[in-house]
Amino acid sequence: MNTLRKFSGMVLLTGIVVGVLGGLLVKLGNPPNMGICVACFLRDTAGALGLHRASVVQYIRPEIIGFVLGAFLVSLLKGEFRSQGGSSTVIRFSLGAFLMIGALMFLGCPIRMLLRLGGGDLNALPGLAGFISGIWIGVLFLKRGFVLSRATSLSKANGLIMPTFMFGLLILLLVRPGFIFFSSKGSASQHAPILISFIAGLIIGGLAQRARFCFVAGVRDIILIKNPHLLIGFVAVLLFATITNLTLGQFHLGFLNQPVAHNDYIWNYLGMLLVGLAATLLGGCPLRQLILAGEGNSDSAITVLGMLIGSAFCHNFFLASGVEGVTLNGKIAVTLGILFCFITGLGNREV
Amino acid sequence: MMIEIDCRGLACPQPVLRAKKALDNMQEEEVLVIVDNPAAKENLERLANFLNYIFKLEKKEDNNYYIIIKKPKGNEYST
Numbered sequence: 001m002n003t004l005r006k007f008s009g010m011v012l013l014t015g016i017v018v019g020v021l022g023g024l025l026v027k028l029g030n031p032p033n034m035g036i037c038v039a040c041f042l043r044d045t046a047g048a049l050g051l052h053r054a055s056v057v058q059y060i061r062p063e064i065i066g067f068v069l070g071a072f073l074v075s076l077l078k079g080e081f082r083s084q085g086g087s088s089t090v091i092r093f094s095l096g097a098f099l100m101i102g103a104l105m106f107l108g109c110p111i112r113m114l115l116r117l118g119g120g121d122l123n124a125l126p127g128l129a130g131f132i133s134g135i136w137i138g139v140l141f142l143k144r145g146f147v148l149s150r151a152t153s154l155s156k157a158n159g160l161i162m163p164t165f166m167f168g169l170l171i172l173l174l175v176r177p178g179f180i181f182f183s184s185k186g187s188a189s190q191h192a193p194i195l196i197s198f199i200a201g202l203i204i205g206g207l208a209q210r211a212r213f214c215f216v217a218g219v220r221d222i223i224l225i226k227n228p229h230l231l232i233g234f235v236a237v238l239l240f241a242t243i244t245n246l247t248l249g250q251f252h253l254g255f256l257n258q259p260v261a262h263n264d265y266i267w268n269y270l271g272m273l274l275v276g277l278a279a280t281l282l283g284g285c286p287l288r289q290l291i292l293a294g295e296g297n298s299d300s301a302i303t304v305l306g307m308l309i310g311s312a313f314c315h316n317f318f319l320a321s322g323v324e325g326v327t328l329n330g331k332i333a334v335t336l337g338i339l340f341c342f343i344t345g346l347g348n349r350e351v
Numbered sequence: 352m353m354i355e356i357d358c359r360g361l362a363c364p365q366p367v368l369r370a371k372k373a374l375d376n377m378q379e380e381e382v383l384v385i386v387d388n389p390a391a392k393e394n395l396e397r398l399a400n401f402l403n404y405i406f407k408l409e410k411k412e413d414n415n416y417y418i419i420i421k422k423p424k425g426n427e428y429s430t
Contacts, residue, residue, distance in 0.1 A: 004400055007393055080389055082414060087362065142368060150360030153414075212390045217363065224364060225371055227401055283362035299362070 008229060010211035015236025017207055021200045022115040022237070023244025025063075028192035032250065032259035033119040035241075036063055036204070037112035038286035039103035040260075042304070043311035043320075044188045045169065048181050051312035054320075056186020060173040062194050065166045066201015067287065071209040071294030072163040073202075080209075083159030085298025088148040091344055092299055095278045096306025097313065098337035099286065102274025104311060104320040105267055105334050106130075107260055109286045110215035110279075111237065113272065116261065118241025120253035123263050130269035134276025135219045141281065141345030142224065148281075148348060151299055159296025162304065166294075170198070187260055208291050215285040216276065260323065267326045267334070274334055277341045353380070359387040359415065366391040367398050370420060374402065381421040383409070392416045 018036065025035035034040055040057075047058030075081040103109050106127045108116060113131060116124040172180050173194060183189040191197065207213070211233065218230035245251040255263050262268075279285045282303055284292065289307070292300035314320040319330040354373055358366035366386045373382045386392055392408070399406035399420045409417040 003393070004397055007397075082388070084360075084387075087360070142364070147365055148362060151362070152360055212393065214363075220364065221367075225367060225398060225401070227397060229397055283364070 007211065008232060010207065011213060011230055011233040012236055014204070014207040014211040014213045015233035016240045018111065018204055018233075019114075019118065019237040019240025020244050021204065022111065022118070022241045023248055023250060025192045025197065025200060026250055027248050028196055029190055030192050030197075031187040031190045033116045033121055034108075034112060034187065034260055035115055037108050037115070038064070038067075038290065039100060039109035039307070039311070040107070040112065040187070042100070042286075042307050043104060043314065046308050046312045047183070047188065047315070048172075050179070050181055051308065052315035053181075054315040055181075056183050057188045057315065058181035058183045059188035059191060060169050060180065061191070062170070062173060062198035063201035063204075064290065065170050065173075066198045066203075067205040067208070067290045068163055068166040068294040070202035070205020070207075071291040072205075074206040074209045075295040078210075081159065081296045083154040083156050083296045083298065084151045085154050085158055085301070086149075087151040087299045088348070089299070089302050091148060091348070092282060092303045093306035093309075094340065095282050095344065096289070096303035097310030098340055099275055099278035099282070100307045100310030101314055101319055101330070101333045101337050102271045102278065103286070104314040105271030105326060105330050106275070107262070107321055110275065111287060114234070114237045115241050116258070118238055119245045120251045121258040121261055122253070122255045123258055123261050123265075123268055126265040126269040127272040130272035131276040132219055133269075134273040134278075135216060135280050136223055137273075138277045138280025138345070139220060139223045144346075145349040146281065146345050147350045148283075149350075151297075154298060156296075158298050161298075162293040162301040205291060205294060208287060209295065213291070214288040216279040216288070217284065219276075220280055262321050262323060262325045264321075264326050267321070267331065270334055270338070271321075274337045274341065277338065277345075281341060281344055353383055353419075355383045355385070357385045358391065359385055363390070364394070367394045370395055371398060374404065374420065377422065381419055384418045384420065386416050386418065387414050389416075392418060395420065
């Protein structure tokens, strides 16, 4: 019972820290309502590596590096680092890529969805409804017996690759060689000082590892086993982001002229439906995938790589939305993504 | 009779889902669940706690947790 209380406390603490830092990082330079966003920040990182050439979204985001390395260090300290993988690799990669296409249709991962709400952006409401709907559909597949194949233990080197890759990104960010792209205008040119962003990422990564923090599980477990444990974190992020934004004068209530957002309700809904559904099939939200990748999980590492490539597709093929609205290509890709999730959900059962 | 569920290598939320399914149609008195990560162990503890069942970590071997969840004697739970 005491361990349970301790973990609920960790979930609450992580939610509070994500909410407060989400607001503070905007004050310190990150784009409005984008203090933290796994989707946007992976997309910026993909741009910095030249995987796409959208000149306004290219920057190696130190928060992402911090999430993985924070989880890596804490899992080592706690003896929980474990190399594991080999579960339905290509399906996970594809789900990661489609998840990203959904997120960039909406313009945000589940964290930014809550941070946008906490900044008064009501366009995140259809997104939230879509996210919950997606998880609900995913739960239906789980109840029908959906499962991805079992992971097995792997040699230690497998689990070390993603933390090493992130460390490499940190070096590239600090050295700034000519082949790495850094936006001079647009949202990726707006960023908090590297050290602060990195430390914020480390703190969140470490806390999220301890708390097993997951935005999808928060909603999923309510539907599946009526357990509200992880939902506390979900609510804490929203509440403390709102308080922080109100305190810092960053709260602007409404649908119109919201930063890095559009007000196409239907596609905000469907974009986040795809995120919720893909993440439920994957077993965790985008943040959780980064944390597990830090703990040595190769299945999550390949999902993160899928998200990275998915984000590059979004800009190479004009799938990502912008402040001016959504694109036809984006609508087609999100529809294909939902279709892919249905086929995956129906077609994978343990034999 | 005790039913055994091997959840090693299965991602979230499979261990909890399978344990709950077994507990829901429980003819047996006890369920033994084998998981291979601490997060799954905690989730099972939470499930048992939530259902007012007894949670017992039988043994930990390498990275594997052997967990017994059983009905408390003499009183049926109600949700």
